[in-house]
């Protein structure tokens with residue numbers, strides 16, 4: 744769990760509740776000890792800055808190049824995108840999934856909201872909490888959209904990278920964390 748800033752504590756609890764030995768990652772040495780990474784919601788500009796000042800940006804980029812499974816939620820989704828629109832000029836992203844995201848644009852009129860979200864493969868909707876969520880403005884051909892609201896993707900996957908525009912750790916439903924475990928298992932069996 745990337746634990747530089749934001750909503751990492753509740754993500755760790757969510758992961759532990761389904762049996763994952765989740766640990767906080769704040770240093771390059773801690774990164775070496777994990778098989779996969781979750782990037783939480785929070786403030787993507789601050790996280791981008793802290794990734795650089797903690798010497799984590801380049802090591803994470805390298806692991807992502809080697810297909811380390813990663814799940815980015817909200818600000819984490821922004822960090823994993825190919826391009827950030829309405830970001831700060833010095834804000835960096837990893838380009839681990841072929842989407843462009845616009846900061847603070849989804850559901851702009853209400854800022855934060857909850858929605859019953861239908862997810863591909865789930866038999867009943869999840870309760871999705873959106874907080875100043877990024878909007879996906881472009882989706883590349885190799886990206887699978889797993890959920891959308893009003894025609895806008897809010898949950899996407901490309902290979903070992905999964906992203907959600909919302910905060911799955913804020914509801915009691917663990918199916919998305921479980922889905923990420925499936926992604927990890929699938930990637931493992933591919934190598």
Ligand code: GLN
Pocket residue numbers: 783784785786787788816817818819821846847874875876877
């Ligand atoms: N608006 C935040 C950002 O741009 C993301 C919000 C969130 O993670 N809840 O980083």
